[in-house]
Amino acid sequence: MATTPASPKTNRLGLAVLDYRGGKTTLCAGCGHNAISERIIDALYEMGVQPERVAKLSGIGCSSKSPAYFLSRAHSFNSVHGRMPSVATGAVLANRSLMALGVSGDGDTASIGIGQFVHLMRRNLPIIYIIEDNGVYGLTKGQFSATADLGSKLKTGVVNELPPIDTCELAISLGATFVGRSFSGDKRQLHAMLKAAIAHNGTVLLDVVSPCVTFNDHEGSTKSYKYMIDHEEPLQEISFIPVFEDIAVDYDPGTTLEVEMHDGSKLRLRKLEEDYDPTNKIRAISRLNEAKEKGEMLTGVLYVNTKAPTFLDMLNITEQPLATIPASATRPGPEVLEQVMEELR
Amino acid sequence: MATTDVGLHDAAGQAARTPVVNDMSIQVATANGSGSQSSNTVLLRSIFQMGIPVSGKNLFPSNIAGLPTWYTIRANKDGYVARKKKIDLRVSMNQETGRDDVMALESGAAVLYDEPLKLSSLRSDLIFYAVPFDKLVAPVCPEAKLRKLVKNMIYVGVVAKLLDIDLGEVEKALRKQFAKKVKAANLNFAAAQAGYDYAAASLTKADPFKLERMNKTQGKIIIDGNAASALGCVFAGCTVLSWYPITPSSSLAENMIEYLKRFRIGQDGKATFAVVQAEDELAAIGMVIGASWAGARAMTTTSGPGISLMSEFAGLSYYAEIPAVVWDIQRVGPSTGLPTRTSQGDILSTAFLSHGDTKHVMLFPSSPHECFEMAMDAFNLAEQLQTIVFVMSDLDLGMNNWMSDPFPYPDTPIERGKVLTKEDLSRLGGFSRYKDVDGDGVGYRTLPGTQHPAAAYFTRGSGHNAQANYSERPEDYESNMERLSRKFDQARTLVPAPVIETMPKAEIGIIAFGSSHWALTESRDQLRDEHKLATDYLRIRGFPFAHEIADFVRAHKRVYVVEQNRDAQMLSLLKLDLDSELVPKLRSVARLDGLPMDARSVTDEIAAMEGK
Numbered sequence: 001m002a003t004t005p006a007s008p009k010t011n012r013l014g015l016a017v018l019d020y021r022g023g024k025t026t027l028c029a030g031c032g033h034n035a036i037s038e039r040i041i042d043a044l045y046e047m048g049v050q051p052e053r054v055a056k057l058s059g060i061g062c063s064s065k066s067p068a069y070f071l072s073r074a075h076s077f078n079s080v081h082g083r084m085p086s087v088a089t090g091a092v093l094a095n096r097s098l099m100a101l102g103v104s105g106d107g108d109t110a111s112i113g114i115g116q117f118v119h120l121m122r123r124n125l126p127i128i129y130i131i132e133d134n135g136v137y138g139l140t141k142g143q144f145s146a147t148a149d150l151g152s153k154l155k156t157g158v159v160n161e162l163p164p165i166d167t168c169e170l171a172i173s174l175g176a177t178f179v180g181r182s183f184s185g186d187k188r189q190l191h192a193m194l195k196a197a198i199a200h201n202g203t204v205l206l207d208v209v210s211p212c213v214t215f216n217d218h219e220g221s222t223k224s225y226k227y228m229i230d231h232e233e234p235l236q237e238i239s240f241i242p243v244f245e246d247i248a249v250d251y252d253p254g255t256t257l258e259v260e261m262h263d264g265s266k267l268r269l270r271k272l273e274e275d276y277d278p279t280n281k282i283r284a285i286s287r288l289n290e291a292k293e294k295g296e297m298l299t300g301v302l303y304v305n306t307k308a309p310t311f312l313d314m315l316n317i318t319e320q321p322l323a324t325i326p327a328s329a330t331r332p333g334p335e336v337l338e339q340v341m342e343e344l345r
Numbered sequence: 346m347a348t349t350d351v352g353l354h355d356a357a358g359q360a361a362r363t364p365v366v367n368d369m370s371i372q373v374a375t376a377n378g379s380g381s382q383s384s385n386t387v388l389l390r391s392i393f394q395m396g397i398p399v400s401g402k403n404l405f406p407s408n409i410a411g412l413p414t415w416y417t418i419r420a421n422k423d424g425y426v427a428r429k430k431k432i433d434l435r436v437s438m439n440q441e442t443g444r445d446d447v448m449a450l451e452s453g454a455a456v457l458y459d460e461p462l463k464l465s466s467l468r469s470d471l472i473f474y475a476v477p478f479d480k481l482v483a484p485v486c487p488e489a490k491l492r493k494l495v496k497n498m499i500y501v502g503v504v505a506k507l508l509d510i511d512l513g514e515v516e517k518a519l520r521k522q523f524a525k526k527v528k529a530a531n532l533n534f535a536a537a538q539a540g541y542d543y544a545a546a547s548l549t550k551a552d553p554f555k556l557e558r559m560n561k562t563q564g565k566i567i568i569d570g571n572a573a574s575a576l577g578c579v580f581a582g583c584t585v586l587s588w589y590p591i592t593p594s595s596s597l598a599e600n601m602i603e604y605l606k607r608f609r610i611g612q613d614g615k616a617t618f619a620v621v622q623a624e625d626e627l628a629a630i631g632m633v634i635g636a637s638w639a640g641a642r643a644m645t646t647t648s649g650p651g652i653s654l655m656s657e658f659a660g661l662s663y664y665a666e667i668p669a670v671v672w673d674i675q676r677v678g679p680s681t682g683l684p685t686r687t688s689q690g691d692i693l694s695t696a697f698l699s700h701g702d703t704k705h706v707m708l709f710p711s712s713p714h715e716c717f718e719m720a721m722d723a724f725n726l727a728e729q730l731q732t733i734v735f736v737m738s739d740l741d742l743g744m745n746n747w748m749s750d751p752f753p754y755p756d757t758p759i760e761r762g763k764v765l766t767k768e769d770l771s772r773l774g775g776f777s778r779y780k781d782v783d784g785d786g787v788g789y790r791t792l793p794g795t796q797h798p799a800a801a802y803f804t805r806g807s808g809h810n811a812q813a814n815y816s817e818r819p820e821d822y823e824s825n826m827e828r829l830s831r832k833f834d835q836a837r838t839l840v841p842a843p844v845i846e847t848m849p850k851a852e853i854g855i856i857a858f859g860s861s862h863w864a865l866t867e868s869r870d871q872l873r874d875e876h877k878l879a880t881d882y883l884r885i886r887g888f889p890f891a892h893e894i895a896d897f898v899r900a901h902k903r904v905y906v907v908e909q910n911r912d913a914q915m916l917s918l919l920k921l922d923l924d925s926e927l928v929p930k931l932r933s934v935a936r937l938d939g940l941p942m943d944a945r946s947v948t949d950e951i952a953a954m955e956g957k
Contacts (some may be wrong), residue, residue, distance in 0.1 A: 002479040022744065022766070048913075051798075051801075052796050052797065052798070053794060053796075055639065057635075067803075068680070072801065073803065074801050075791070075793035075800070075801045075803075076801070076802075076803045076805070077635070078804065079631070079634070079635075080631075080658060080661055080806060083628075083631045083658070086630075086631025086632045086633075086635060087631050087632070088635060089587075089621070089632050090585060090632035090635025090636060091639040093619040093621070093635075093640075093641065094584070094635070094636040094639035094643070095639045095793060098794050115624060115625065116628055116631070119623075134583055163791065182843065185797060203847065220876070297876050299650055315616065315619050315621075317616055318611050318613060318615035318616060318617055319613075319615065321635075321794065322584040322585065322617065322618070322640075323639050323640025323641050323792055324792070325584065327582055327758075327759040329611060329617050330583075330584060330618075330759070331581075331582050332608040332609070334754040337576075340604075344566035344567060344751075345563070345565070345566050345751075
């Protein structure tokens, strides 16, 4: 009996997962970054994001190579070391209808790129900024970066004696409006967090611990798979209900916080810590510091604010992308020039 | 008693008898932050309104208030507007520099000074006018704390009387200067009037300098180069400006913000532009690159230290082929250098900015009008060639006041270069980002957000092939770099062509560029009139060099390359470009002390090298 081949599963745009894939990875087998790429593909697919609407931006490093490994149908810009924030800012200003997806590493962000990183966080530019955080430089063979924890040990035996820069703490205090920390091995959490990030309007900073299997996955490392599995302390169980999936699921407001996102989607956070409120900036920062004292790897949605104006609001930019605005709107008429000339006579 | 001391020196006495009309320079010495800028602008405008060609140059310190500052106004019937080396009338308001200012003058010059400075005893060969500013200011300005500012308007009145400037012109200029601030205008005019009256009653004219009405400024405007550049960028359709404050370029961005706010708000009340004051120059150029990549007309403005910081991104723009417009308002380097002094010292480093084999398009405006025009050229070239374009202005051009014909409305269309749309892609089926389809070295690009499955490509500063895929293959690298070189060579015919001015029977050539032009115009007349030396003159307006430049060198016995730096940077660039047999013809007149170039120094140097 003849059977019709099963049509591939598609999303709300009629696109298959394949439409969200990228080139074959050249990163090491088992690299956390590859798992993150997979989560990005799933989240974009499930959210039904038009691939051509995305601009992928990165700096330099292993993490910054990863945009080549997902979403080939989107433009991508592998820029210079530590400068992705400025390039992404320019791209969003030029075309506000783009969904900017920045992928960076811990060296690219917290060492060479810390200047641009902190200023990006201040502006609340609409962007999803993912740090694939493994605490070391992979491409140059395993030197510490600025997110390496105190006391963490390299394979060579070198011990990190400098305190780490907490990118999430910085992001929260400076003005990012969706800040989370996750782990490349925590598939469920990262997946839900990425979907919420796509629904957010403003700066999203996700610091995703992503172990380097080649240079930082050994005993004594605080960014190894084993260390993360032993020490991860999730703040919430996260679920995300996109606006286009009209599912009514009851939840207990006593134990679950529901955050309505910019597009009407719902982010549900079932509290694992009763008194944690991710809309309270001061509490978020102090909880991060407590975690540091206790040696916990706190993960989850650390901070969310869906009401703050974005950089585009502040600049009062017209709705039409500046990139394609016609010359008739950008070159004032002869009477304007004549008026200026008259003032200068 | 009247305090006019006439020098006894013969030259001064002689000069006093022969009036010098509409040919003089006035230098006002004050302290930075004392409000003298308004007074000097009023003086400049008053002379301009009388129809006399005029220029104003501010020599100021890198300081907010207190350090000495000088403002030089030159009025010249023949239209020479470069800095004049010789000062004819010094207005000395600054105790700190009073003595040095007087000692530096040439015999026969006049000095108008604040009486308590007691300068008249210093020299016997100068003409001194003492003015008791504090005594004059008190009755016109009852509010003591304003007196320091208003005091400076008194010298405007005194100078007006001494030089025969109609007080009506002073009032007109003053009311324009203070615009809607009527009270301030009234107060200041009272001060000018007090100065005028004092001079009429108590000073006896003893210098020969005099201003008379002419008709050489009819219809003209006064503008500084940075404002003209800003205006040009607005009319060039710039949509993204990111910048980091640095002297002497900040006023370009600030003027542009004002113009954008006035003229580029759409009917929906929304801006058709985005301006970001970035955290540093790295971010400023990064935003330009990102915005241009995504299709905006984006620019930044900076000076030498910023150019140094932008080096890495300049290489990215060159290699990944992303348009960008960068204004370099050059100041004196190296390092922090003299932040408030002018130079042409970034030529060589900018030409090859960044590591690896890179070369960049540069434009050299020499007037506010060209600043305006070259803004259009810069954006069009950047998008046509898909590369970074530097506009090499300088502090003298950018921050000083220049007379100009009004700018005609641009007839250059806005050229967006080779950009494929969704429809193009449907027709073509696909594209290769770095393939030389047209044989001009320039590939086709698509903009992020183009709704077509074949639109995307991967932009990278790492090695890539024609399809924009990562590649380390030797043949891919080499063919890509050769194409970039061909593309750059194309620019020779696309940058603004050099301007050539000739004299009959000239065997000697002069090459200059940028703000040096004004000294050169005057210097060539001096060489002709004083030394019987006819010269032809070529003014470079773009790099890579147009073919006319080699032809010009070939056609002359010797060619002097005049520039405002120590190391003959433009001459060095020419040496790299010209056929080797032409190189020995080049002679260097390269000098830099931080002051705008003056004709006399150039004339004397060329005359000496010519054995005159």
